[in-house]
Amino acid sequence: MNTIKKIILSTALLTVYSFIYGQSTQKSDKEVIAFVNYAKANIFKIDVSxxxxxxxxxNESIFTFPEYEHNWHGVFSRKELDYIFKQMKDTTNKSVYIAQNHPSQSDSLGFLFYKLFDLKAQIEHYGDKDSIDIYSLKQISADCSVCSTDTVRRSLVNRFTNEYNQSINSIRIFIKKSINEYSYKYSKxxxxxxFKYCVFIFSHEGRGHIQVYKKANGIWSLYKTIVDFSTNEGLY
Incomplete structure (x- = not known):
């Protein structure tokens, strides 16, 4: 009987622990996503993706060494620093996976290239007088006041060409933003x-930064820059 009670109690405790841990993990992931979105929009000045x-x-882990602890002076307690340094030395850097309700960047880029291919075919199709019969052109222009099939043809080519150029421009902007985004690297x-304070470590164009951010009234702001350093061979 006692054995059964112990099994029931153990199962109950495990269930409660799993629930609490699951809730904690969800909150942590939510906070990570919210802060990274803040960083992209306000620190990196790039579109949130x-x-x-x-x-x-x-070189970030170097600043967990005793000789560099003076950089952290007056910000965190010893216990908090031990926790922060442990996280900085952690090599796993687990990613956050969340369900997205909108296309990913790669999906969007693929769609743009598909659209370009389709528009190019349309331009070539309607630009060639022998490629489409007059009846089809009249069907296309049935709901417009233009009677001349040549005018309709030119109008279609101009419209498709304009869309084609806009798509080209969209791809250029997309690639430029992507290059800008990937030029930034950041630790978790x-x-x-x-979740009142956040230690954020990131680099851009060979320069690394360790900064502390503070949340007040639900809004993050820079609290202190711990150190700026080189991500090349030298530190400063």
Missing amino acids: PIYQFNRIK PIFVRN
């Missing part, structure tokens, strides 16, 4: 004091 890819920043945000 559904990409959450974390990287170890070269480290939260302390119940």
Whole structure:
């Protein structure tokens, strides 16, 4: 009987632990996503995208060494620093996976290229007088006041060409934004004091930054820059 009670109690405790852990993980993931979106929009000044890819920043772990602890002076307690340093040394950098309700960047880019291919075919099709019969052109222009099939043809070519050029421009903007976004690398945000403070480590064009952000009234703002360093061979 006692054995059965122990099994029931153990199962109940495991269920409660799993629930609490699951809730904690969901909250952590939510906070990570929200902060990275904040960073992209306000620190990096780039469009927010559904990409959450974390990287170890070269030389970041050096600032967990005792000789560099003076950089952290007056910000965190010893216990908090131990936790932060442990996270900084962690090589796993687990990514956050969330369901997206909108196309990913790769899907969007694929659609744009598909649209270009289709528009190019339309331009070639309607631009060739022998490629389409007059009846089909009249059907296309049935709901417009233009009677001349040549005018309709030119109108269609102009419309498709304009859309084609707009798509080309969209792809150029897309690629430029993507290059800008991927020029930034960042570690997974480290939260302390119940998500009130965040240690954020990122790099851009060979420069690394360790910064502390503070949340007040639900809004993040820079609290202190711990150190700026080189991600090349030298540190400064």
